[in-house]
Amino acid sequence: MIIIKQIKSMSRWAKTQKNKGRTIGFVPTMGYIHEGHLSLVRKAKKDCDRVVMSIFVNPIQFGPKEDFKRYPRDSKRDYRLAKSAGVDLIFYPSTKDMYPDNFLTYVSVTGLTNILCGRSRPDHFKGVTTVVTKLFNIIAPDIAYFGQKDAQQAIVIKKMAEDLNFPIKISVLPTVREGGGLAMSSRNTYLSASERYDALVINRALKSAKRLISSGELNAYMVISHIKKLIKQKKSVRIDYVEVVDMNSLKKINKISGGVLIVIAVFIGKTRLIDNITLKI
Amino acid sequence: MIIIKQIKSMSRWAKTQKNKGRTIGFVPTMGYIHEGHLSLVRKAKKDCDRVVMSIFVNPIQFGPKEDFKRYPRDSKRDYRLAKSAGVDLIFYPSTKDMYPDNFLTYVSVTGLTNILCGRSRPDHFKGVTTVVTKLFNIIAPDIAYFGQKDAQQAIVIKKMAEDLNFPIKISVLPTVREGGGLAMSSRNTYLSASERYDALVINRALKSAKRLISSGELNAYMVISHIKKLIKQKKSVRIDYVEVVDMNSLKKINKISGGVLIVIAVFIGKTRLIDNITLKI
Numbered sequence: 001m002i003i004i005k006q007i008k009s010m011s012r013w014a015k016t017q018k019n020k021g022r023t024i025g026f027v028p029t030m031g032y033i034h035e036g037h038l039s040l041v042r043k044a045k046k047d048c049d050r051v052v053m054s055i056f057v058n059p060i061q062f063g064p065k066e067d068f069k070r071y072p073r074d075s076k077r078d079y080r081l082a083k084s085a086g087v088d089l090i091f092y093p094s095t096k097d098m099y100p101d102n103f104l105t106y107v108s109v110t111g112l113t114n115i116l117c118g119r120s121r122p123d124h125f126k127g128v129t130t131v132v133t134k135l136f137n138i139i140a141p142d143i144a145y146f147g148q149k150d151a152q153q154a155i156v157i158k159k160m161a162e163d164l165n166f167p168i169k170i171s172v173l174p175t176v177r178e179g180g181g182l183a184m185s186s187r188n189t190y191l192s193a194s195e196r197y198d199a200l201v202i203n204r205a206l207k208s209a210k211r212l213i214s215s216g217e218l219n220a221y222m223v224i225s226h227i228k229k230l231i232k233q234k235k236s237v238r239i240d241y242v243e244v245v246d247m248n249s250l251k252k253i254n255k256i257s258g259g260v261l262i263v264i265a266v267f268i269g270k271t272r273l274i275d276n277i278t279l280k281i
Numbered sequence: 282m283i284i285i286k287q288i289k290s291m292s293r294w295a296k297t298q299k300n301k302g303r304t305i306g307f308v309p310t311m312g313y314i315h316e317g318h319l320s321l322v323r324k325a326k327k328d329c330d331r332v333v334m335s336i337f338v339n340p341i342q343f344g345p346k347e348d349f350k351r352y353p354r355d356s357k358r359d360y361r362l363a364k365s366a367g368v369d370l371i372f373y374p375s376t377k378d379m380y381p382d383n384f385l386t387y388v389s390v391t392g393l394t395n396i397l398c399g400r401s402r403p404d405h406f407k408g409v410t411t412v413v414t415k416l417f418n419i420i421a422p423d424i425a426y427f428g429q430k431d432a433q434q435a436i437v438i439k440k441m442a443e444d445l446n447f448p449i450k451i452s453v454l455p456t457v458r459e460g461g462g463l464a465m466s467s468r469n470t471y472l473s474a475s476e477r478y479d480a481l482v483i484n485r486a487l488k489s490a491k492r493l494i495s496s497g498e499l500n501a502y503m504v505i506s507h508i509k510k511l512i513k514q515k516k517s518v519r520i521d522y523v524e525v526v527d528m529n530s531l532k533k534i535n536k537i538s539g540g541v542l543i544v545i546a547v548f549i550g551k552t553r554l555i556d557n558i559t560l561k562i
Contacts, residue, residue: 011446104390104392104440105440107388107445109386110385129386134444137447140448163384163386164388164415165288165419166418
């Protein structure tokens with residue numbers, strides 16, 4: 001497995017692969033690799049000739065009071081896990097190279113980014129779309145892989161790639177869960193044992209909502225109330241939002257029909273966790 | 282010469298050229314081709330295996346009260362001139378394909394775009410950087426060519442390409458002028474005979490400023506006053522701005538030294554004209 005830290009070397013490698021007619025699958029990450037990331041790598045290996053993983057904790061997608069500094073980092077462990085899943089190359093750039101002094105250019109998707117997570121994290125998605133644009137230009141992948149756990153991110157990136165005509169397919173793969181149903185996230189490492197236990201309520205509430213809808217409840221307000229009631233049973237869990245939205249536009253819906261996304265964001269202690277399920281009615 | 286109107290066909294053609302190992306030079310235009318555009322084509326022909334010209338009057342770079350609707354258009358004439366200069370392919374997309382309903386993504390360069398032309402045209406450069414990003418992704422050129430006449434645009438696009446890591450060289454070529462010194466522009470067609478005559482004062486003032494600086498005047502304020510005085514002799518010409526700025530940062534300077542740009546924007550009737558010279562002291 002190759003490790004490249006320089007942007008220029010990365011571009012050159014990608015160009016060489018293209019010239020040899022090889023396709024590149026790309027898995028962007030902020031490191032602290034878990035099974036969710038590795039499931040993307042395995043799919044990329046099936047689809048493409050070469051798999052590139054980037055590891056970069058992107059400062060501009062964190063708010064001033066968020067966890068940029070304490071975000072978990074362990075490059076040795078990440079390398080080992082990436083290699084075991086078959087990653088061909090890790091791109092591990094420095095912040096200084098990605099955002100030199102006098103960096104001035106931003107990519108924003110309007111409309112989709114001021115709702116849900118964007119409400120409590122106002123510049124988050126602008127940071128994501130900017131870094132993903134940079135990585136797309138540096139790595140020039142044929143397919144880029146994202147996890148459904150970050151549902152809004154996946155929709156925002158798909159919209160960006162479409163609007164800006166990136167010649168790149170965006171592939172979104174199912175959320176990978178721990179045994180108890182908790183969605184895999186690098187941030188799970190922040191949780192104490194009891195917090196991790198309480199966090200199971202998120203997925204439990206989503207599954208219960210799904211059953212409620214299957215039994216005929218199509219009123220989004222009733223479904224949201226049901227979820228909130230379940231979550232509130234755990235005193236350590238504070239709700240940021242619970243919404244039922246259209247799967248593509250992310251707009252709130254009243255009557256559940258068509259492609260629907262049920263999205264949850266909560267705080268447990270200082271840790272912010274998100275999860276979601278998709279339904280087709 | 283090939284003419285392509287569909288985005289997908291354009292991408293496919295570009296990919297085929299890449300696979301054959303050919304380099305692509307790209308000249309983006311809004312049509313109504315003049316010698317300025319053709320000088321870019323000729324340079325592109327020298328540098329690259331294939332030359333693509335885009336013709337697209339980009340609605341999102343015009344303000345609500347600007348000349349989008351009356352901007353001169355003549356595709357037949359453009360095709361003839363492009364062909365004569367050796368363009369291999371014209372990309373002529375529709376507005377509907379470039380900006381479908383629910384288009385949401387924008388690229389902005391902060392700081393460099395709220396000054397000079399950005400002051401009287403607030404969303405202009407955001408429109409330019411967004412469409413250029415789209416065209417870069419569709420055409421995937423090795424080198425893209427821009428005219429020095431639009432000095433601020435050239436600097437903004439260079440900054441964008443650098444910040445977003447586009448694997449594309451930005452080549453900026455000298456302003457081409459009509460006999461009397463007027464900078465070539467598609468908008469010159471708006472001018473009446475007498476307006477066109479009065480417009481010559483712009484370049485005359487720039488040349489006079491250059492002589493003044495050569496003779497030892499390094500106070501930017503004095504140089505600006507000199508230019509304004511000359512321009513004000515023409516009653517039909519209304520000054521938007523006259524500035525002496527740093528060649529890279531576009532920041533105003535007081536004492537002329539290093540790489541300096543003298544920039545002028547005026548209105549003659551309804552027509553907005555810009556021009557500039559660069560100096561190295």
